[in-house]
Amino acid sequence: MAANKDYIPRNIDAFHKWFKHLHEYVTKKTTGKKAAWHHIPPEELEEFHAAFYEWEQIYEELLGSDSIHAPSKRTIAKKRATGVIRPFVKRHLHYKAITDEEKLEMAIPVYDATRTSKGPPQEKVDFSLLSKGPRMVGFPFKVLGAENRGKPYRYAGALFAWALLDHEPESLSELTNRKLAPRSPLTLTFPEEDRGKKLYVAAAWQNGGENLGPWSNIQFTYVP
Secondary structure, X not given: OOOXXXXXXXXXXXHHHHHHHHHHHHHHHHOOOOOOOOOOOHHHHHHHHHHHXXXXXXXXXXXXXXXXXXXXXXXXXXXXXXXXXXXXXXXXXXXXXXXXXXXXXXXXXXXXXXXOOOOOOOOOEEEOOEEOOOXXXXXXXXXXXXXXXXXXXXXXXXXXXXXXXXXXXXXXXXXXXXXXXXXXXXXXXXXXXXXXXXXXXXXXXXXXXXXXXXXXXXXXXXXX
């Protein structure tokens, strides 16, 4: 999205539809015990909700009004709402764990990939190895030390290196298979004859410039 194009609709009706969708999306992502987003302070969420409910009330009250003052009242109300929306989007919806796909769903800016850092990632991948049924192993992953599971903002994903070996690998070069996972978890499915074999795995973040960060320690499990 171009930097000089305002993502907030100018038309009052279009703005209401957009703001309502944004509010519903944020509410869905931040509500309940299994909420996907935990990074927004409660007081700022409350301010965001209050801004929407105030706007919605004024919009609906003036929707059918033929008062000559109705347009100016809606304009003033929209200005108050955008005064809350813009910093909220900047602080919390461009958070590193929110994906470009989610931004597109919310109709907020997704900046050009050319802005992506060309240097290698600094973060490490933290992942687990979980049995997901016969012949299936899952790898839920996140940033090492982070609370939520998600790739860093504008990264391509976590690159997994793995191999089935009958000995402990001496170096990463023995993990000859590679798989890029844009979302957590990655799941691998093996043929029946590989059940019981020892699976060795390591992972590193890959950014948009295809640079790799530091590799994790090599972990292992058995193919279930």
